[in-house]
Every structure is written in C-alpha cells, then in structure tokens.
Amino acid sequence: MSSSNLAAAEKDLIARIQSNKEDFLEIYETYFQRIYNYAYYRTHNQNDAEEITSQTFLKALEHIQDYEYRNIPVAVWLYKIASNTLADLYRKRGKTVEFTDEYALNDAGCGPEEVLLGKSEKEQLTYFLKNLPPLQQQALILRYMQNFSLKEIAQVMDKSEGAVKQLLHRGLTCLRERMVRYV
Template identity: 40%
Template sequence: MRRLPVGVMRSPGQGSMEAEQERLLVERAQNDPLAFAALYEVYADRVYNYIYQRTGNRHDAEDLTARTFVKAFAHLEGYVFRGIPFSAWLYRIAHNAVANWHRDRSRRQVVSLDALAAHAEDGDHPEDVTQSREEQRALLKAIRRLPAERQQLLILKFSDGLKNAEIARIMGRTEGAIKSLYHRTLLALRRDFQAHRMD
C-alpha cells in the first residue's frame, strides 16, 4: 500500500474523485468482485492516513485499514448511492473501526498529528529550530486536548485535504455545521495553545 509520508498534507480537494467516476467504479465492483481492486487503489492511502492519524500506530493503522476494506467488500452489494458518495460510506466504516479500536483498548483517543509539524530547513539557527520544535510540540498537545470530533475534523481537513462538503457527509453533518465547528475548533485551539504557552 502506498502511503503519504508522515508530514505530507494534501491540498484541498486533492485525491477527490468525480462522483460519476466513483459511481461507475462502485457499479463495476458490485458486478465483478475483482473490480473492487480499483476502489482499493483509489482509497487505500486516504483511509490508511485517516486511520493512522487517529491511532498513531502504523501496525494498528494497517490492520484497521485492512478490516475497513474487508468490511466494505463484504457489504458492497448493500451500498446504494443516495446522494452520499462511496468515499463517505468508506470513511464511516473506517471511523467505526477506529472507534471500536479505542473502545476495545479502553484508552483515551490520541491523535498522532506529527504530520502537522513542519521540519526545520537546513541552515536554520539552532535556537530557531529549538523554539520551532517546542512550538510544534505545544500545538500538537493542544490538538490532542480537543474532543475527538474536532480532532477528526482537523485530520480530514488538513491531512486528507477534504472539502467541507465531503467532511460533512463523512461526519453526518450539514456543510454549515462543519464550517461552524471548524471555526469554533480553531478559536478553541488558539485559546488553548496560547494559554499553555504562557505556563
């Protein structure tokens, strides 16, 4: 499975598939199980990255990605396009797999958002690099203190580069609700980050 290197973010909309193309791939896979491989090729990296950001563990992310696709394959006949794209349906399966993983381990959800930490360029002064790394760690801690739903929103927006409409379908919300949640999340993140930097 090809994965984005940790730290690589997609630009908004990158990796998105036109609805008609997606619908045709799904129909082919429903009629020919071997055609499911094309859906896997399109979505495997995105699903893996989504799960990895939620678990922070490569081994578990690979296992949960496999489970997600096995479940999608097993239930593909039941998928009917009703305005909700296949990708949203697939992300819902991945989301449920991650939720079960956390529940089964009875631990607090921790998101590995190291992908948001930018690497210092060669030639930076050691003091600047140290300060930058401290700020990155503080930001990641602030993100991890957010409720799971807000962490999920940030992962889908910045790591997967999804648009608000796609995020809304995945999270079962309206696009307006996602915009509002995003705005509130950024405000809360800024307040938390600044408060803890003062400590």
C-alpha cells in the same frame, strides 16, 4: 473532472465491482494511503492505523453489494467506515491511554512547556491536535489534512454543515489558544 462526470465514473466503478469483486483493487489503490493517513492522524499509532485501514477495506469489500450510489462519493463512504471502525476500537478497548515518552517526561516533573521545547512545529501541532475533543479532532483532520468539503465532512460525521462549521471553529480556536500559550 466535473462532479457529474465523477459521479458517473463512481457509479460505473461500483457497478463493475458488484459484478466482479476483483475490480475492488481500484478503490483500494486509490484510497489506501488516504484512509491510512486518516487513521494514523486519529490514533497516532502505526499498528492501530494499519488495523483500522485493513478493517475498513475488508468491511467495504464485504458490503459493496449493498452499496447504492446516492451522489455520496466513495471516499465519504470509506471514511465513514473508518470512523465507525475507529469508534469500535475505542469502545472495545475502553478509555486507555498509551504510555509514551511524553508521559514519562511529565512524570519526571517536566511540564508541557519542556516537552514542547524540543519539538518541531508539526510535532507541536500534532501534540495539540491529539488532545482536542474527538469530534473537533476528526473535523479538523478531515478538513485540513484530507481536504474534505464541509458537505463531505457532514456526511462522514452524520452532522449538519452548520455543526461541522461550529466544530471546526471551536477546534481552530482551541488550537490557536493552546499554541499561543506555549510559543
């Protein structure tokens, strides 16, 4: 579907939902798994991911009447809501660190090398990814796990495309350095 056809279809969908909220189910079914995956990649916690996902769709449904289509895809709007909901969660909780087996191993005198030896490549990547600064983490997840364009990432993050490129470059460089160090 061309971008003009997609834009027209999304405009039509929003208009239908604004007149009949039951049509919101179409957005929910289309984007639920993607929003959940994004929340899970960002939190690494199933309960938090479920909470963020449900809050995202609840907020979207509550504010669909105010939504004006301005050539920004519905997906970008939903990811923006999810990002803000995640930030609200972190603000509400303060900076807390969840106790996991990895921390128990570190407390028992095992270093990161020993923790990583028993992990698959995907688990290692996830381990390093979750230890990146939040903005780099968000940019990398949106780009490589959610397949967003630079423009869409910039819209979600309220950054310029140049700033997004810089975040991606720094994040990839940091990941590469950390992974090479432990391989």
